Amino acid sequence: MTAPTIDQLREFRLQEGFSLRQVGERMGVHSSTIGSWESGRYLATPERLQQYATALGWREQRRKPPRTVNRGAAAPATSWQEQAYCRGVDPQPFFSNDAVVQQYAKDLCRACSVTAECLEWALGWGAAQTGIAGGLTDEERSRLRRNLNRRVREAL
Structure with a gap:
């Protein structure tokens, strides 16, 4: 299984009701570190993303479907x-x-x-x-x- 993206983890964290502090305590990092990853201020390594996913209890089959926004057929979801x-x-x-x-x-x-x-x-x-x-x-x-x-x- 590949590590989920930081955006997927943020969405999952919010859906599951975890605070940054709760996840930080589980990972042994400060909540501001996770907030910096989620905001894009700092880059989380793939290993840290996997650790974040584990702290949330992320499993691909358990993941809720992402919210979708209709951007038109020609527009990519992200650049x-x-x-x-x-x-x-x-x-x-x-x-x-x-x-x-x-x-x-x-x-x-x-x-x-x-x-x-x-x-x-x-x-x-x-x-x-x-x-x-x-x-x-x-x-x-x-x-x-x-x-x-x-x-x-x-x-x-």
């Missing part, structure tokens, strides 16, 4: 940015010049399910986008962009 693993994480590592810190940011990107969408977005911004995006530094994206342009010219 790729809302699904990004880095959402709510301190942005400093993504703009550091330190290679070790950059590697940490790249590792976050590798763990993300929307890396391709992020890279496509970053490539579309051209040289204006700095820092790590889509798992690549601005220099690496510039190199990729040059190689792609060269291949296109060769193919024509």
Whole structure:
């Protein structure tokens, strides 16, 4: 079973009537930590999400159906940015010049399910986008962009 999303856990917590304090006590963390995860201010690791799910007694088959909002057939329920693993994480590592810190940011990107969408977005911004995006530094994206342009010219 995969870990549920923080939004699913928040909804389940509210449906079941748990307070942030109650869940925090079960997990051994402060209630503000859980509140920060739920608000997107900080990112909960997959392991912490699983621990949160266990504290709530989450089981996929026990989960109540989510509330649905009719957004129209063409509109996705969430954008790729809302699904990004880095959402709510301190942005400093993504703009550091330190290679070790950059590697940490790249590792976050590798763990993300929307890396391709992020890279496509970053490539579309051209040289204006700095820092790590889509798992690549601005220099690496510039190199990729040059190689792609060269291949296109060769193919024509």
